[in-house]
Each structure stands twice: as structure tokens, then as C-alpha cells.
Amino acid sequence: MDRIVQRSKELLAEQGPSALGFYTTGQLFLEEYYTLGVIAHGAIGTNHVDGNTRLCTATAAEALKESFACDGQPGSYSDVDHADVIALYGHNVAETQTVLWMRMLDRLAAPNPPKLICVDPRETPVAQAATVHLAPLPGTNVALMNAILHEIIRNDWVDHDYVAAYTVGYDELAKQVEDYPAQRVAEICQVPAEQIHEAARIIGTAKRLLSTVLQGFYQSHQATAAAVQVNNVNIIRGMLGKPGAGILQMNGQPTAENTRECGADGDLAGFRNWANDSHVAELARIWNIDQMQIPHYSPPTHLMQMMRYVEQGTIRLLWVSGTNPAVSLPELRRIRSILSQQRLFLVVQDLFLTETAALADVVLPAATWAEKTGTFTNADRTVHLSDKAVEPPGQARPDLDIFLDYARRMDFRDKDGQPLPPWHDPESAFEAWKRCSAGRPCDYTGLSYAKLRGGSGIQWPCTAEHPDGTERIYLDGQFWSTPDYCESYGRDLITGAPVEPTEYRPMNPAGKAVIKAAEYLPPHESRPRRTPHHGPSAPMSRPPTAAPPPMRMNKPLEVGSEARPRAARTAPLGEVPGR
Amino acid sequence: MKLDLALRELHRSEKSLAADLLKVADRHKVDHEIYHVARDLARWSQQHVHELAEIGPRYNLNLKSDPPEEAQEDSGLLSTVRSKASELVGRRPEPGLLLLADLRHLHRVAAGVSLDWELLGQGAQAAKDSELLALTKRCHPQSLRQMRWANAMLKVLSPQVLAS
Numbered sequence: 001m002d003r004i005v006q007r008s009k010e011l012l013a014e015q016g017p018s019a020l021g022f023y024t025t026g027q028l029f030l031e032e033y034y035t036l037g038v039i040a041h042g043a044i045g046t047n048h049v050d051g052n053t054r055l056c057t058a059t060a061a062e063a064l065k066e067s068f069a070c071d072g073q074p075g076s077y078s079d080v081d082h083a084d085v086i087a088l089y090g091h092n093v094a095e096t097q098t099v100l101w102m103r104m105l106d107r108l109a110a111p112n113p114p115k116l117i118c119v120d121p122r123e124t125p126v127a128q129a130a131t132v133h134l135a136p137l138p139g140t141n142v143a144l145m146n147a148i149l150h151e152i153i154r155n156d157w158v159d160h161d162y163v164a165a166y167t168v169g170y171d172e173l174a175k176q177v178e179d180y181p182a183q184r185v186a187e188i189c190q191v192p193a194e195q196i197h198e199a200a201r202i203i204g205t206a207k208r209l210l211s212t213v214l215q216g217f218y219q220s221h222q223a224t225a226a227a228v229q230v231n232n233v234n235i236i237r238g239m240l241g242k243p244g245a246g247i248l249q250m251n252g253q254p255t256a257e258n259t260r261e262c263g264a265d266g267d268l269a270g271f272r273n274w275a276n277d278s279h280v281a282e283l284a285r286i287w288n289i290d291q292m293q294i295p296h297y298s299p300p301t302h303l304m305q306m307m308r309y310v311e312q313g314t315i316r317l318l319w320v321s322g323t324n325p326a327v328s329l330p331e332l333r334r335i336r337s338i339l340s341q342q343r344l345f346l347v348v349q350d351l352f353l354t355e356t357a358a359l360a361d362v363v364l365p366a367a368t369w370a371e372k373t374g375t376f377t378n379a380d381r382t383v384h385l386s387d388k389a390v391e392p393p394g395q396a397r398p399d400l401d402i403f404l405d406y407a408r409r410m411d412f413r414d415k416d417g418q419p420l421p422p423w424h425d426p427e428s429a430f431e432a433w434k435r436c437s438a439g440r441p442c443d444y445t446g447l448s449y450a451k452l453r454g455g456s457g458i459q460w461p462c463t464a465e466h467p468d469g470t471e472r473i474y475l476d477g478q479f480w481s482t483p484d485y486c487e488s489y490g491r492d493l494i495t496g497a498p499v500e501p502t503e504y505r506p507m508n509p510a511g512k513a514v515i516k517a518a519e520y521l522p523p524h525e526s527r528p529r530r531t532p533h534h535g536p537s538a539p540m541s542r543p544p545t546a547a548p549p550p551m552r553m554n555k556p557l558e559v560g561s562e563a564r565p566r567a568a569r570t571a572p573l574g575e576v577p578g579r
Numbered sequence: 580m581k582l583d584l585a586l587r588e589l590h591r592s593e594k595s596l597a598a599d600l601l602k603v604a605d606r607h608k609v610d611h612e613i614y615h616v617a618r619d620l621a622r623w624s625q626q627h628v629h630e631l632a633e634i635g636p637r638y639n640l641n642l643k644s645d646p647p648e649e650a651q652e653d654s655g656l657l658s659t660v661r662s663k664a665s666e667l668v669g670r671r672p673e674p675g676l677l678l679l680a681d682l683r684h685l686h687r688v689a690a691g692v693s694l695d696w697e698l699l700g701q702g703a704q705a706a707k708d709s710e711l712l713a714l715t716k717r718c719h720p721q722s723l724r725q726m727r728w729a730n731a732m733l734k735v736l737s738p739q740v741l742a743s
Contacts, residue, residue: 018742047738298735305735308610312675314743495616495724497731521622524615 001402004319004362005409007345011316012044017295021048021306021315024264025322026057026253029374029386031429032399033255034436036321037263038421039403042287043412047295048315049266050303051259052323056252058302059218061260061267063227063249065488066516067235068474069481069508071260071271072441074234075210075246076380076459076471080104082244085206087117087199089230090141090216091250094125101126115206117199119144120216132199136189139221139523145229146520147185148200150177152236157204159238166477167235168508169515176517188520208244209237215252225493225518235513241475248379255376261442262433266300270440271480271487274299275501278484286436287421288414299498303329311338319347321399322366326355349402366399367392373426374400375452381459381470383444385452400426441473441480441487474513482511493518582702582711583638589695590631590642596688596725597624603681610678613732617685620728623721624692630714637710675740679733686729693722 011019022040024033040049053061061071068074080086080103094101107114108129118130119141127133136144152158153174163170182200186193203209211234217226231247239245251257263269272279274296284291301309307329309315318339329335339346339359348360357363371392377383392398397405404424412420423429427449437444437460446462446469459469480486489504491497493516499507508514600621607613632644700715 015743018739297738301739304611309739309743311609314675314739492724492727494619495728495731496612497724497728521619524618 001362001364001405001409004317004345004347004406007317008044008410011345015314015316017044017046018048018314019316020044020046021301021310021318022046022050022264023303023306023318023320023323023325024049024051024259026051026053026251026256026259027322028255028258028264028399029369029372029376029426030255030258030262030383030433031374031426032403033258033262033264034269034433035400035403035407035421035423035429037269038287039407039412041263041268041294042283042289043407043410043420045293045295047266047298048301048306048309049264050300050306051256051265052303052325052328053251053253053256053259053265054303055328056215056218057250057256057260058265059223059227060213060249060251061265062224062491063213063231066224066228066490066493067231067514068479069486069488069490069504069511069514070441070479071267071487072473072480073248073257073380074240074472074474075248077103077248077382078471079208079210079244079246079248080107083107083114083206083208083210084112084244085115085117085202085208086210086212087119087203087230087233088126088130089119089211089213089226090218090220091212091214092120092122092124092126092216093212093214094129096214096252097250105129114210115202117202132195132202134189134191134195134199136191137529139526140189140520141217141220141226142222142229142518143180143185143188143520144191144196145226145233146177146180146518147182147189147196148203149173149229149232149236150180150185151182151197151200152204152233153177155201155204158236162238162477163236163515166479167513167515169517170236173232173236173515173517176519180520203233204237206237206239208242209234209239210244210246210248211239212248212250214250218252221523222493222518222521224491228493228516228518232515232517235515240513241472241477243472246472251379254378257377257379257381258375261377261437266302267487268294268296270437271442272440273487273489275489275498276484283436288416288418289420290415307335307338310341310344313341313343316343317345317347319349320356320360321349322351324350324354324356326359349399351396364402365394365396366402367396371396372398372400374398375426375430377460381442381473382457383447383452383460383462383469384456385449387453398426400429477512479511479513481508481514483509485511490514490516494521580706582699582706582708583640585695585699585702586631586635586638586640587642589692589699590628590635590640592688592692592695593624593627593631593722596685596692596722597621597628599685599688600624600725603685606681607674607678613678616728620725623718623725627718627721630718634711634714675736679737679740682729682733682736686726686733689722689726689729693719693726696722 040046064071115131116129118127118133120127121135121138182193182196211230213227213230234240234247259265268274272283280294280296281291284294310318326336326339346360347362348357349364349366350357351366351368369386370389373388375383375385414420423432434444443461443463446464446467459471462469483505489499489501600617604614604617629644632642635642696715696719703711703715
């Protein structure tokens, strides 16, 4: 730790905060993310913070920020119990969230089962249980969604009262999807037009529509644009904030929601808006530091950009916690070579001596859950407390202790000379987080460790007025999207350019849901093509052979044999994973 | 009536914007965000060139509809040299400054194109040419988005380049 501290101080003196970057995970506890966020954004003041949530749930967060100008899951798992149609978009729930799938299977086996729509190029267990299975070519999700929206609008299955009262942007969407009749999209997606009609009819006439989205959309071309079109389906059908009518933009990791709300994904803590000076001022007040200290001149640096800065030698200390970029990032050869540079000071904090740890200057052994205490929040905003059960082995320490040790040795101080962050253990960190979350959408002020021990599982926002938490948000078209309150002004869905506050204010002065249209663009690196059915990905200890599509096979692959899939920028040699 | 002049000028400026976007994409191939988005945005300009060529004959203009195509750009020797160079200097900080200069240039060119659409739209209204007006309403917003993208990328990338 002294080596890390010494190098940090050298770099801060020489170059300043822009020399330091932090890359974390979706698997720590809330208290740890918040501590990391305060250290990075407050004490150091770097804009280079991201989580490996960049690879999955970043799309969920971005899609919600586009449609509702704020993160926060609209639906609740209990919507599964009430829905009459469940539409799963790129969401192989049977293999990724088995408990949630059991809940759906219970509905399917009971009287009045819901209809299932499955969008997945593969013949998954969900596809087999579906009323309609749409199998679009990989990379064509936006075209398919536009066709479904086209059908809903053409057949007038739109809730016009809801659209008029609670939304902006409908006309733009109607104009955009005009160009996507089922016949044309059938060509693009290689899905029969009748199937598109049938799926749209079921979705368009649903009384209680639950939509869920995961990696098939998030890890594909035009990810955010596609996930936003799913939001649009529920918005124009008025399917929000009622039992069974909701959206679940799912998470890929257990505590990804905390990465997002605590600021460890680079956003400012408590869903605060970096482009809103009053939010930054509020944060500076809570942390008792100067407002200039908190970077808010541009969106947070996303991971791939951070890697580019490391490659160019302008990020010179990278601190990786709980993730293994030398295995999980695209363009592995390049990433490994970037992380191997002599001039980079690489810190890795993990349970295991990973491939990334093998490249590190300093490895910090960390404890895992059950070896430490903290809270975690799942995809539908439900907060749990996880108490320590056993001592961590060897030299391993809780991530919270590691971050706090760094802060103390760096001697970070607030304006009054007090230690920053001021807390010392999980519960004091949680109490500090409650103050930070007060008045924001993810309000934790009604929670405490004692309360969570009395019966874990309470959904935020949880306040004095709603002591039992909140099952569903966005009731009666009430959103968190007013210009002064919202977390984000959004981005252009094609160029990615952030929307300026001066554009957002006149567009959505009253804080309604934002209907955002997007055109379909052909995939960047390959023509859409059918792919063979992939098995589950290989163990994370070696690179999975399942290359990004497209993949053309000369002969069937045998489990355990060696294969070299070729894709646009990579041709890794690996073992064919078993099922 | 000088609408033909405005059309001809716009056709020229959109063509050069498409070419510049493709050139910048090649030059910064290792910056995926620049490379892919710039190529997507070049497609907008190519489409605009095409539509301008189609409406040309109504104003006695014979405008070419073939903008710098991706295919021929891809196979061109210059393009290969540019993208190879981008890979070779990937480890050095100087391309950061070069990228800022390129984005600044793109912003200026896109701003010019956007103004040209503005002018054409005004002219179309005065001449009560609804087809031409519809064309400007389709294309002008996209050139504004091209310009905003260059501006946004400058804002995002400049702090690191300038403060390191």
C-alpha cells in the first residue's frame, strides 16, 4: 500500500488527477462503491472511473436515462405475478436468472398463464416456452423493435391519453418507424413478417405488459437505441407503474445497481447530474470539499477510452478492483499489451490471482461476500444486508478496508481538515450514504442496518413517508425527469453526443417521459449473419472461444477440441466449451 | 433565381464533409468511437449528396451522385497508409493533439454545411418549392448532429490531452 501511495502522490504532483484511473466491478458492496466514488471523484478529483458494468448493465442505465432522464428500475419482480404478456428481449432468463425464471414457470403452469414473447437468435429454453419466438439476425435489434413499434402505431394500439399527458417525442417516433414496415424488416432481420405481426399484436393488445431486457440487446449493435425502443413500447402503451405493467432493464451482476447509484460507474453519487452545477454543488457540500474538486466538465470517461489513455501514456496509474480486463475485454491482444506496459503502474485488488493480477505492479488480496459486511441492491431496487459469516483467509481484507486504508495513508482531508471519507466501517459508510441519497430517486434514508436485519429486502426509495419502501415507481406518469432534478439530459442515440442542458430544458420542461426514436444502422464490423448456437461461455479463467458473431463453421465443433473462431479483430485459439 | 448556386455549393460541401469524415476515421482507426461513428456520419452526408443529385435536374444541374464510397476508400492505398500509421503511433500521446485538430476541422466543415442547408431552406421557402423544402428539413437536422458530435467529442477528449 505504501508503494501505491507513493506513486499516487508522485503522479498527482507531476500531472494531477488525470493520471489516475479506477476500474471496478458489479460485485462489491454499496459501502465499498460509495467509498471508492468519494475517493476518486472527491478526494482525488479524477473523471476516470468506470465499472465492468460497462460490459453489461451500462446499457440498462443509459436506456433508462434516455427514456426517463434518470436511472431507476421502473418495474418490480412482482410484476411477473400480474402480467398477461411477458416480452423478453435478448434475455435468456432461464440460464441467467434462474429464480426469476422459476417465478415465470410458476405462472406458466398455473391457470391463466401469461403469453411469452421471446426475442433471441438462439433456441433457448425461453424460446421453447414462448408463444412467439422471434429470432432476428444478430445486430438487427433496432430494426426489429422499429417494426414492432410500427405495427403498434399502425393498428392504433397506442394509449393516446397517456402519451398526451405524460410524454414528449411521440411524433418523432411515429415518423421514424414509418420506414420500418414488417415486410422490409423481415428482410433485414430474417424473421417472417407474419411472426412480427403476431408478436406485435400480442404486445399491442396486452392488458398488463412486462418487458425485460438483457445481454442479447445490451451486448449487441446499437445496444442503447434498441433497449430504448423497448421502453418506448411500454411508454406508448401506457404500461408503467401498475401491477404487471413494467420494464425490467436487467443487470448482469449482483450489485451492478449499487455501482450505478454510488458513482463507481463514473456517474456522480446519488444519480446526480454532472451537467447540472447545483447537483455538483450539493455533492461538494455533502463531502465538505470545494466544488471545483469534483470533475464535471464532461461525461465520465468510459472504460475503453480509459484504456486508450493508458495506451497513450496519459493515465499512468490504473487501479482495477474485482474484475479481470485481461480476459473479459474485447481486443484482448491489445488490452494485454496495454496493461503490460512498464510505464503503467497497475494495481489489482481481487479474490484470485487473475490474468490481470499477473500483470500488476501491486496485488491487493481482497475478501469476498460472507467474509465481510455490507448491503447490496438488486435489479428491482431491493436492498439487502449481508452480514459477515467467516474471517477472510490469509492476508485478504474487505475492499472497504483497503480503500479506507489508502485514503488514510494518502491523508485525504475535507475543507475543515477532517479525514475524507470520514467513516471507518460498513455501518458508518451506510449512514453517510443515506445522507448522500437523501432527496434523490435512490433515497435510502428510511433504511438502517437494524431495519434490514429485521427482515431484509426493502425496495428504494425508502423514506420516512414510505418506510416500507416502494414497489413500483413512475405511478400516474410521475417521473424524475424535470430539468432541475433529472440525472441526465440524455445523448444522441446515433452520435452519442450528450444533449446540452439548453436543448433539454425547452424539450422537456415539465418532466415527462422522453420518447426517443432511432434509425437502424448496419453493424460496424460484420454483416448480420446466422451464428451457430453457442453454449454457455467457458470458465472465466481462460478466454471463452465463443467469438463475437459472425462465425462460420466448416464442420461441427466437438466439445474439448481446439478451435480458432475468427472475428473482425481477433482470432483466439481456445477450447470448445461443454454445455 | 439563384437556387441552383446554393444547390451546387451544398453538393460540393457535403461531398467534402463525407470525404473528411472518412479520412478522420482512417486516421484514428485505433480510437473505435471516432472510427465507427465518423463512418456512420459519413453515410448521412453520402445520402445527402445522393438526394441533391436527384433533385439537381429540376434546376438544370447535373450533380454527381457518387460521393467518396466506403468501398473505394477502404481499398485505397492512402487509406491503408493512414490507418497503419494510426496503429504505429498508437502508443504516443501526439495523436491526441492531432485528433483534437481533426475534430475542430470537422466541426467547422459541418457548420458550413449546416449553414448551407439553412440558406437553401430559406430560398426554398421564398420560391415556394415544397419538395426542396422537405429535403432541407430531412437533411439539415443531420448536419447539425454531425456538428454537435464533433463539438461533444472535443469537449470529452480535450481535458485529458491538454492537462496531461
